[in-house]
Each structure stands twice: as C-alpha cells, then as structure tokens.
Amino acid sequence: MSAQILDGKATAAAIKSDLTARVAALRLQGITPGLGTLLVGDDPGSQKYVAGKHRDCAAVGIASIQRELPATATQDDIEAVVRELNADPACTGYIVQLPLPRGIDTNRVLELMDPAKDADGLHPVSLGRLVLNEPAPLPCTPNGIIRLLRQYGVELAGAEVVVVGRGTTVGRTLPLLLTRRSENATVTQCHTGTRDLAAQLRRADIVVAAAGVGHLIKPEDIKPGAAVLDVGVSRDENGKIVGDVHPGVTEVAGWVSPNPGGVGPMTRALLLENVVLAAEREAEHAA
Numbered sequence: 001m002s003a004q005i006l007d008g009k010a011t012a013a014a015i016k017s018d019l020t021a022r023v024a025a026l027r028l029q030g031i032t033p034g035l036g037t038l039l040v041g042d043d044p045g046s047q048k049y050v051a052g053k054h055r056d057c058a059a060v061g062i063a064s065i066q067r068e069l070p071a072t073a074t075q076d077d078i079e080a081v082v083r084e085l086n087a088d089p090a091c092t093g094y095i096v097q098l099p100l101p102r103g104i105d106t107n108r109v110l111e112l113m114d115p116a117k118d119a120d121g122l123h124p125v126s127l128g129r130l131v132l133n134e135p136a137p138l139p140c141t142p143n144g145i146i147r148l149l150r151q152y153g154v155e156l157a158g159a160e161v162v163v164v165g166r167g168t169t170v171g172r173t174l175p176l177l178l179t180r181r182s183e184n185a186t187v188t189q190c191h192t193g194t195r196d197l198a199a200q201l202r203r204a205d206i207v208v209a210a211a212g213v214g215h216l217i218k219p220e221d222i223k224p225g226a227a228v229l230d231v232g233v234s235r236d237e238n239g240k241i242v243g244d245v246h247p248g249v250t251e252v253a254g255w256v257s258p259n260p261g262g263v264g265p266m267t268r269a270l271l272l273e274n275v276v277l278a279a280e281r282e283a284e285h286a287a
C-alpha cells in the first residue's frame with residue numbers, strides 16, 4: 001500500500017485563487033489589504049520563507065511592506081519597527097518572522113504588536129482568545145494542517161491525534177484547534193520528555209510531527225492507514241534539509257503530507273487569508 005499524498009501545494013493554490021477574487025472585491029471598495037513582515041538577521045531559511053510570503057502577496061493582489069534589520073539589531077531597534085508597523089495605515093496585518101536572534105526577548109516583541117494587526121495568530125491576546133473560544137486570527141500552520149486534513153476527507157471527530165513537539169507555532173497551538181467542538185479530536189501532546197513515544201504513535205489515527213528531529217517518525221511506529229503530517233525541518237550530517245518523518249512511512253500510512261509541498265504552502269496561504277479576513281472586517285466597519 002502507498003499512502004495518498006496530502007497535496008498542500010494544490011490545496012494552497014485553490015485557497016489563493018479564492019483570496020485573489022476577495023482582494024479584487026476589496027480593492028473595488030477602496031481597500032487594499034497590506035501584509036507587513038519584519039525579518040531580523042540573515043538566516044537563509046527565514047529569508048526564503050519571507051520572500052515566499054511576499055511573492056504570494058503579489059500573486060493575489062495584497063500590498064507588501066517589507067522591513068529588515070541586521071542580526072546585530074537591539075531589542076530597542078526591533079521594538080521601534082514594531083511601533084512603526086502598528087501605526088502604518090497601509091499595513092492591515094503583519095508578522096515578526098521567528099525565530100528572532102538569540103538575546104532578543106521574543107515575547108516582549110510579540111506583546112508590543114497591535115493585536116488587531118496580528119496576522120500570525122501568535123499574539124498573546126489572540127492565543128488567549130483561542131483558549132477562550134472567542135473569534136481570533138488562527139495560527140497559520142495549525143490552521144493549515146486542519147484545512148489539509150479536511151480537504152482530503154480525513155476524519156477528525158473522535159480521532160486520536162498525536163502531536164509531537166511543543167513549539168509555539170505548531171505544537172502548543174495545534175491541540176487548541178483540534179479539540180474545538182468543530183473538530184472534536186482527542187489529542188496527546190508528545191515531546192522530548194515523553195517516556196515511550198513509539199507506544200503513543202502506534203495508537204494514533206493522525207500523527208503531526210513538529211519536533212525538528214530528522215526522520216524521528218519511523219514506519220514501524222505508525223498504525224496502518226493513519227494520516228501522518230510532517231512539519232519538521234532539520235539538517236542531516238551533509239547539511240541536507242530533512243523532515244521529521246522517515247520516507248518509509250508512505251508504505252504504511254493511509255495519507256502523508258510531503259515535506260516540502262505539504263504543510264508549508266498551507267501556512268503561507270492561511271497567512272494571506274488572515275490578512276484578507278482583517279481587511280474584510282475593516283470594510284464591514286467602514287460600510
């Protein structure tokens with residue numbers, strides 16, 4: 001058996017096509033949505049992701065506001081740009097590309113953002129609203145995972161989901177989305193302190209790997225027919241980028257998300273969606 005591919009590239013393309021029409025409608029009302037990004041430092045991965053976000057903006061008609069600071073930027077330098085983006089009327093929503101350089105207090109930077117301009121759903125106010133089940137911009141990668149599963153008809157209600165990882169962008173936030181009544185999944189969160197990861201994985205209907213440990217998830221750990229989503233990015237001993245999921249998993253699983261081409265493109269599309277939703281709310285208030 002070979003697993004069905006959860007094609008994030010194709011699913012993201014359909015979302016972007018819908019967004020292109022919605023942006024055109026907003027522009028007719030005199031509103032041009034704008035996405036801001038703040039990139040600090042010269043990490044090639046982060047540079048690539050941010051460049052991709054602005055390419056996507058151009059493709060759907062969203063304006064781009066690109067701010068960059070060197071790796072030597074101080075906390076004050078970064079906070080000054082955050083204040084500028086908060087005040088910029090052309091900027092509907094923005095993100096601070098993570099991770100920030102060592103020595104920078106990331107939480108302080110995020111807390112300084114205007115929550116109304118949080119395009120990432122990672123501001124403490126947005127995360128608090130998510131916990132309280134109130135309307136909030138959804139974190140892009142977790143939202144992308146759920147939308148991809150829905151697109152391919154993978155049942156979430158009653159499913160046993162194992163999330164591997166506890167980072168803010170995926171591990172901590174995905175369980176909050178999966179356990180909403182609309183999804184109704186049961187979630188086990190695993191991490192480096194989990195005593196027997198393989199035992200947890202073997203009973204999972206859905207596995208989301210976001211640990212950043214190359215090929216951590218092996219074929220023998222997967223229940224036949226399960227859905228396996230690979231969100232991890234790390235480098236092997238030759239410097240080649242590898243995901244968290246061993247390629248052999250495709251022979252056991254029912255569905256797999258490729259990496260690249262799975263959750264990454266969904267993350268980017270749903271960032272644009274958050275900006276368009278914010279601009280549509282602005283249009284409603286203006287009417």
Ligand SMILES: Nc1nc2c(c(=O)[nH]1)N[C@@H](CN(C=O)c1ccc(C(=O)N[C@@H](CCC(=O)O)C(=O)O)cc1)CN2
Binds near residue numbers: 096099
């Ligand atoms: N402020 C944020 N920072 C980070 C986030 C985030 O959601 N918000 N997530 C990750 C990085 N990330 C988004 O910024 C991201 C990662 C990967 C991709 C992507 O499209 N990957 C492609 C492959 C790209 C390539 O290497 O050629 C794929 O998977 O097909 C998009 C966004 C950490 N920081």
